[in-house]
Amino acid sequence: MDKIDKIRQMIKYKQLDAIVITNKTTKQYLGAVTGSGSILVITLDECIQFMDGRYQNETCMIENVVNRVLSNRDYFTPIMDFFKKNNFIKIGVENEGISIQKYLLLSEKFEIHQIGEEIVKIRMIKDEEEIRKIRISCELTDQILLRVLPQIRVGMTEKELVGIIYNECFKMGADRLSFEPIVASGWRGSLPHGRPTDKVIQKGELVTIDFGIVLDHYQSDMTRTIGIESVEQELEKIYNVVKKAQQAAVDSVKPGVVANKVDEIARNIITEAGYGEFFTHGLGHGIGIGGDYPMMNSTSNTVLRENMVLTCEPGIYIPNLGGVRIEDVVCVLSDRGEALTKSDKSLILVG
Secondary structure, eight states: OOHHHHHHHHHHHTTOSEEEEOOHHHHHHHTOOOSTTEEEEEOSSOEEEEEEGGGTTSOOOSTTOEEEEESSSOOHHHHHHHHHHTTOOEEEEOTTTSOHHHHHHHHTTSEEEEOHHHHHHHHTSOOHHHHHHHHHHHHHHHHHHHHHGGGOOTTOBHHHHHHHHHHHHHHTTOSEESSOOEEEEGGGGGSTTOOOOSOBOOTTOEEEEEEOEEETTEEOOEEEEEEESOOOHHHHHHHHHHHHHHHHHHHHOOTTOBHHHHHHHHHHHHHHTTOGGGOOSOSBOBOSSSSOSOOBSTTOOOBOOTTOEEEEOOEEEETTTEEEEOBEEEEEOSSSEEESOOOOOSOOEEO
């Protein structure tokens, strides 16, 4: 079943007449033109792109799509005229892809239903081509890290290290980075999302490096924590606890397991080691083209299914001391989880 068919199943299930796709990520997922001046309307029988002339020559991967090129950028008037002509009443919109102004405009004439959550759930199960792309993105991320590690040295700043990461990502062919990389050294390792600063990386510190790339629209996401020349015993202990918890989580991933149970397995190991209060976030999240499910945390009741792709990234963050996080992208196979990021998870010393 292709992606448009999955969307049409949702339209039928929710008894809608049509849906309006304005979210760039969803348009990308479906293979539509992604520009802001292109709006995709899907019904049970048609796929129509309402667009201005800037986009008429762009490639669309949706079969049998109809392009309606508009003379101006008033997209919603012809869309509403189309709905009225077909006597459509129930219209689905993406809550994260439409402005309040346009939502109110549509709601004056039609019965509006939010479908953003439904589309993200559809995207949760990847097809073979999506998994292939994520796998390649992760393989390239492993290669990039191998090129970055020998360049890390005592005395460089966190910003310098991020510059190296960006440089190697693009040299190796990444389209862009999935997010602004996290580089947190020394005491700043206690900040789970510590963005790089002018802090100088010093001997004896741990450095958390969290980055990912986008390749052909699909993302990777990997975290490794490294030591600078040597680390003290307490930091090494924390590292080993996180490593054990992270591997246990990866090993527990398989179809039929509830997401919160995977989180619980990692969290229990960290808690039993005496660091429970310092694991301050959920275990992970879905991976794909962005904003993917499933969420991997203590409140997620999602049952894992084959071809879901997710992260396992537990951490310990101790104020004034530092922190450790280790993260892999994991694909749910028929009987187990496979880590697609394969970089060494031993405590690597560099510098």
